[in-house]
Amino acid sequence: MYKISPGWTAYYKEIQPERRFQLLETLLAEEADDGSNDFRKHLYFLRHPDGNAEKVSTDLYLWQCVNFGQIYDTSSVFKKSGRREIEKFLDDAGYSEAVKAGPDGERALYWEIRNAARRFFKTCTGSDYRRTLFGLLGPGQKDQKQHMTLDTWKMTEGVGKRLGLEEKLALWTQAVMDEYKDADPTASDRMNALKSKSR
Amino acid sequence: MKTIKENALVKKLGFNRIILFAILLLMYVVFSLIIPGFAGMARIMSIFNYVYFLGFLALGVTFVIATGGIDFSIGPVMFCCALMSGYMLNTYGVPVVISILASIAIGFCFGCFNGSLVAFVGVPPFIVSMATMNIAKGLGSVFTKTQSVSWPQGNDPSGNGWFRNLVKVGDVPTGLIVFAVAVIILFIVMNHTKAGRYILCLGSNKEAVRLSGVDVRKWQMLAYVICGLMAGIAAIFFVGAYTTVQPGLGDTYNNEAIASCVMGGTSMAGGLASIGGTVIGVFVISLLQEGIMALRMTKEVQMIITGLIVIVFVYADVSARRRKN
Numbered sequence: 001m002y003k004i005s006p007g008w009t010a011y012y013k014e015i016q017p018e019r020r021f022q023l024l025e026t027l028l029a030e031e032a033d034d035g036s037n038d039f040r041k042h043l044y045f046l047r048h049p050d051g052n053a054e055k056v057s058t059d060l061y062l063w064q065c066v067n068f069g070q071i072y073d074t075s076s077v078f079k080k081s082g083r084r085e086i087e088k089f090l091d092d093a094g095y096s097e098a099v100k101a102g103p104d105g106e107r108a109l110y111w112e113i114r115n116a117a118r119r120f121f122k123t124c125t126g127s128d129y130r131r132t133l134f135g136l137l138g139p140g141q142k143d144q145k146q147h148m149t150l151d152t153w154k155m156t157e158g159v160g161k162r163l164g165l166e167e168k169l170a171l172w173t174q175a176v177m178d179e180y181k182d183a184d185p186t187a188s189d190r191m192n193a194l195k196s197k198s199r
Numbered sequence: 200m201k202t203i204k205e206n207a208l209v210k211k212l213g214f215n216r217i218i219l220f221a222i223l224l225l226m227y228v229v230f231s232l233i234i235p236g237f238a239g240m241a242r243i244m245s246i247f248n249y250v251y252f253l254g255f256l257a258l259g260v261t262f263v264i265a266t267g268g269i270d271f272s273i274g275p276v277m278f279c280c281a282l283m284s285g286y287m288l289n290t291y292g293v294p295v296v297i298s299i300l301a302s303i304a305i306g307f308c309f310g311c312f313n314g315s316l317v318a319f320v321g322v323p324p325f326i327v328s329m330a331t332m333n334i335a336k337g338l339g340s341v342f343t344k345t346q347s348v349s350w351p352q353g354n355d356p357s358g359n360g361w362f363r364n365l366v367k368v369g370d371v372p373t374g375l376i377v378f379a380v381a382v383i384i385l386f387i388v389m390n391h392t393k394a395g396r397y398i399l400c401l402g403s404n405k406e407a408v409r410l411s412g413v414d415v416r417k418w419q420m421l422a423y424v425i426c427g428l429m430a431g432i433a434a435i436f437f438v439g440a441y442t443t444v445q446p447g448l449g450d451t452y453n454n455e456a457i458a459s460c461v462m463g464g465t466s467m468a469g470g471l472a473s474i475g476g477t478v479i480g481v482f483v484i485s486l487l488q489e490g491i492m493a494l495r496m497t498k499e500v501q502m503i504i505t506g507l508i509v510i511v512f513v514y515a516d517v518s519a520r521r522r523k524n
Contacts, residue, residue, distance in 0.1 A: 057412045058411065058412030059410055059411045059412060060411070060412075062407055062410055062411045063407075063408070063411035063412070063413070065407060066400045066403055066404050066407045066408055066411065067396070067400060069403060070396060070399050070400050070403060070470070073399075073470070073471055074390060074399075078390060078391075081391070119407075119410065120404075120407050123404055123406040123407040123410065124404070124407075126406050128405050128406050129404055129406065130403075130404075130468055131267060131468065131469075132467060132468040134264065134267070134268060134269030134324065134325060134467055135267050135268055135269065135323060135324055135325065135469070136323075136325055151403070151404070
């Protein structure tokens with residue numbers, strides 16, 4: 001799904017925005033345009049408004065990876081505001097625009113989301129992720145993976161189902177889930193187990 | 200059970216909160232049945248007195264726990280605020296309004312101190328708050344020369360006793376109105392503001408929030424500042440209800456405030472907080488304290504029971520997450 005030329009693989013594997021910007025400029029000049037190049041640059045700057053700075057400090061897609069999970073947690077009471085917040089993101093971050101543009105836009109968007117998810121999953125392997133007992137205990141590796149599975153589900157299918165945004169978030173869900181499944185070999189099994197439990 | 204949990208209203212209110220509320224009602228019924236005269240208005244007012252100051256403490260610490268941290272200094276900070284501001288009132292003749300503001304300001308300073316050490320210096324919250332607990336106890340003792348401090352009574356000839364109207368006017372529990380306003384404000388802050396969202400997200404995945412471009416130190420500090428402010432306000436309601444404060448005490452209220460939060464559904468791992476749940480938790484603890492006192496059990500027994508409750512709810516939180524996993 002949404003195949004890209006091998007040249008772009010390095011760009012989407014890289015999670016440091018500064019290095020990604022360098023790669024983006026090089027690849028836009030060197031690689032043949034598969035129809036998505038304009039979107040790639042556009043989405044990069046929507047994701048990182050200060051994307052050409054020496055030290056890039058914002059990542060709006062990564063923020064939504066955390067935020068969507070939080071919206072899921074609070075949206076049993078505040079459904080409307082959660083829905084509004086997500087829809088605003090979809091409009092502001094180029095999501096709706098890229099989906100409307102068809103396969104070329106979708107391709108760029110899909111891989112940009114995967115890259116954000118990749119960056120998010122990287123943070124889930126640190127010792128600060130999901131510490132317990134008021135920050136005293138770090139999670140074990142198994143716990144960490146389980147939390148990561150739950151967080152992934154919440155920010156994709158969970159929030160989509162709860163707020164009735166499954167259709168709108170289809171591409172987001174697919175991209176995050178695909179990246180999650182690539183994270184480690186047992187990821188799919190854990191996700192399937194979680195889904196069967198939630199049913 | 201699953202059908203009940205799937206009910207739209209139950210989902211909206213939260214299954215755990217409904218259970219906790221049922222426990223609260225059940226406790227009240229049981230105490231009323233086994234203790235003659237327990238169901239009277241006087242007892243309810245007495246429960247409210249406990250609810251006010253414990254409620255402010257618990258609401259404040261909910262923000263800190265939501266970030267994945269902890270503040271074990273809230274009780275002694277509350278006492279320190281009450282001691283220092285009360286001492287200023289009695290010894291230096293500072294107007295009561297200034298004393299009240301001083302209490303809140305002292306709480307604010309403790310919040311800034313804790314918050315800056317945790318957020319900017321990177322000292323673990325557990326260590327910081329343990330140290331602050333001792334600092335607050337010591338500071339209160341040194342400032343008052345280890346003397347207990349009494350705040351003016353309602354009929355005090357100086358007219359300084361008016362502040363008690365914040366707690367009760369005649370038979371009207373005005374404190375409940377103030378507390379309700381605070382609950383609403385903090386509920387909005389937690390659930391409908393950027394600050395609340397950042398605080399909750401910090402508890403979920405601090406590193407991802409930092410990489411997103413959020414100033415995590417600022418928001419983490421804010422949680423401790425809110426907690427400190429609440430301790431300062433709690434001090435006013437404590438002296439409004441109980442008049443006298445003794446130096447070197449206050450740490451028993453840490454457990455009670457934290458227990459209220461955890462039993463109300465705030466996760467010890469951070470990222471999940473319920474202001475409504477904390478309020479119900481506060482009522483449960485206050486009712487329990489009142490019940491134990493009415494049963495003529497000693498303060499020590501109360502401490503044992505509260506300690507056990509903390510262990511039970513902390514264990515329940517840990518095992519619930521384990522089951523989830």
